Amino acid sequence: MSPAGGVWTVASVLWRSGDQPPVTIPRDPAREAARRELAKRMYHENDPSLLQRALNAFWDWVSGLLDAASTATPGGPVGLLVIVLVVLALVGALWWRLGTPRRLPTSSATLFEDRPKSAAEHRAAAEAHAAQGHWNQAVQERMRAVVRSLEERALLDVRPGRTADEAATEAGRALPDHADRLRTAARDFDDVTYGGRAAGEGTYRRLASLDDDLERTRPQLADSTPGTAPDAHHGAAG
Numbered sequence: 001m002s003p004a005g006g007v008w009t010v011a012s013v014l015w016r017s018g019d020q021p022p023v024t025i026p027r028d029p030a031r032e033a034a035r036r037e038l039a040k041r042m043y044h045e046n047d048p049s050l051l052q053r054a055l056n057a058f059w060d061w062v063s064g065l066l067d068a069a070s071t072a073t074p075g076g077p078v079g080l081l082v083i084v085l086v087v088l089a090l091v092g093a094l095w096w097r098l099g100t101p102r103r104l105p106t107s108s109a110t111l112f113e114d115r116p117k118s119a120a121e122h123r124a125a126a127e128a129h130a131a132q133g134h135w136n137q138a139v140q141e142r143m144r145a146v147v148r149s150l151e152e153r154a155l156l157d158v159r160p161g162r163t164a165d166e167a168a169t170e171a172g173r174a175l176p177d178h179a180d181r182l183r184t185a186a187r188d189f190d191d192v193t194y195g196g197r198a199a200g201e202g203t204y205r206r207l208a209s210l211d212d213d214l215e216r217t218r219p220q221l222a223d224s225t226p227g228t229a230p231d232a233h234h235g236a237a238g
Helices: 005-015 029-040 050-072 075-096 121-133 133-153 164-174 176-193 202-217
Strands: none
Touching: 121 133, 121 202, 133 164, 133 176, 133 202, 164 176, 164 202
């Protein structure tokens, strides 16, 4: 039943049957009677749901916002569309140039995450990854081989929880000629492990070369002098 039919029903109640004059009631009671009649469920069966009303209100707000923006923008709606397209193009260019946002390396992440392995095991794993072109994993395993080898030679103390940066700093004191390369290797490890960057073959070959050179390098002793230890920096590993 439509609201008009409901009003007609209320109006019909206000008349007596036959040819008697209509009943006269005050305005406020009549308004209250009409309100009660129109509040019945049958008049609201086709009303939009609460969700639909909320969506309608939201789109009305968006439409009003766009209308206000187009009014304030030179060129009206066309000018607003041009500005939106320019902004989207700039965002797309920045995304393409910078790539997906990456998580920054964290200094609290540890170098070794699983059971202890020997330097030889880490090198074998690195070479296996390199043979398949998995350069990220190859770089990670080769850096672990470098640190484990230094621990096996007692140039680093065995300390769980050590980070690549810490290992490079500590090893650089015993092997100052390779301090810069060690720091670079630690940075490469952090970039591919925690920074979301992709390593290439060049990164791995550089790290493998460092590992080979370290194997042939003697540490610099704190009490050595130029006259007594001429080969303090290079020679066969002891």
